[in-house]
Amino acid sequence: MLKATNLTKKYGNFTALNALNLSVEGGDIFCLLGANGAGKSTTINLFLNFIEPTTGEAAINSLNVTQYPGETKQVLAYIPENLMLYSNLTGLENLDFFCGLGGKHYSREQLEGLLEQSGLQKAFIHRRVSSYSKGMRQKVGIALARAREASVLLLDEPTSGLDPKASNEFSELLLEMKGKGVATLMATHDLFRAKDTGTHIGIMKEGVLVEQFKSGDVSFQDLEKLYLRHMHN
Numbered sequence: 001m002l003k004a005t006n007l008t009k010k011y012g013n014f015t016a017l018n019a020l021n022l023s024v025e026g027g028d029i030f031c032l033l034g035a036n037g038a039g040k041s042t043t044i045n046l047f048l049n050f051i052e053p054t055t056g057e058a059a060i061n062s063l064n065v066t067q068y069p070g071e072t073k074q075v076l077a078y079i080p081e082n083l084m085l086y087s088n089l090t091g092l093e094n095l096d097f098f099c100g101l102g103g104k105h106y107s108r109e110q111l112e113g114l115l116e117q118s119g120l121q122k123a124f125i126h127r128r129v130s131s132y133s134k135g136m137r138q139k140v141g142i143a144l145a146r147a148r149e150a151s152v153l154l155l156d157e158p159t160s161g162l163d164p165k166a167s168n169e170f171s172e173l174l175l176e177m178k179g180k181g182v183a184t185l186m187a188t189h190d191l192f193r194a195k196d197t198g199t200h201i202g203i204m205k206e207g208v209l210v211e212q213f214k215s216g217d218v219s220f221q222d223l224e225k226l227y228l229r230h231m232h233n
């Protein structure tokens with residue numbers, strides 16, 4: 001579970017994130033929408049403890065991420081827009097390497113299984129990542145999240161640049177993780193995916209969460225109108 005309480009990040013006089021309050025429970029997919037510079041990545045980076053809040057708190061499973069960096073990192077998986085993988089290694093070798101960094105060790109068969117369950121075609125498992133499409137790389141990210149048995153997923157524009165089929169496959173994987181009780185916070189520009197895949201949607205503007213609601217409570221047309229209204233005002 002993720003919880004932000006009056007979470008604020010300032011750079012000098014500039015407020016990148018202003019008193020954010022949000023909760024993401026297990027089984028929720030909370031999609032953060034907003035224009036460039038709205039504060040979405042800042043929010044994700046605060047939960048990752050990549051940056052420290054000026055005031056307020058980011059907590060994972062009720063632990064403050066600044067005070068408990070090890071414990072909170074242990075339960076989360078992070079997939080950015082461009083996942084850092086070693087191009088000269090195969091998907092399986094990358095998965096093995098990153099699992100090892102997290103203290104998890106799996107047999108070759110288990111690693112193959114994790115990649116297959118994450119939708120990577122069998123033929124690519126033992127090919128170098130340099131030959132992978134962006135969608136395939138993101139599937140390795142999902143496999144890593146599975147391998148880490150992460151209960152929290154932090155995603156920063158993970159489907160940006162994916163074609164609709166790959167994006168759809170990624171959404172299916174998120175829904176599967178949701179079914180396992182994973183709490184997901186995703187920054188995205190994709191209104192359609194947010195409505196389609198998200199359980200909750202937040203709209204950010206200039207560091208402020210100006211709206212938050214359940215995705216089932218609005219139609220796609222209303223979401224689009226609401227979003228555009230906030231962007232134009």
Ligand SMILES: Nc1ncnc2c1ncn2[C@@H]1O[C@H](COP(=O)(O)OP(=O)(O)OP(=O)(O)O)[C@@H](O)[C@H]1O
Nearest residue numbers: 011014016034035036037038039040041042043187
């Ligand atoms: N290290 C920094 N120093 C100063 N300002 C920063 C720093 N990092 C981010 N900002 C500013 O904070 C604001 C929020 O940035 P953030 O990256 O969170 O936006 P975003 O909503 O993720 O945007 P995008 O959709 O472009 O990824 C921006 O105005 C950005 O310029």
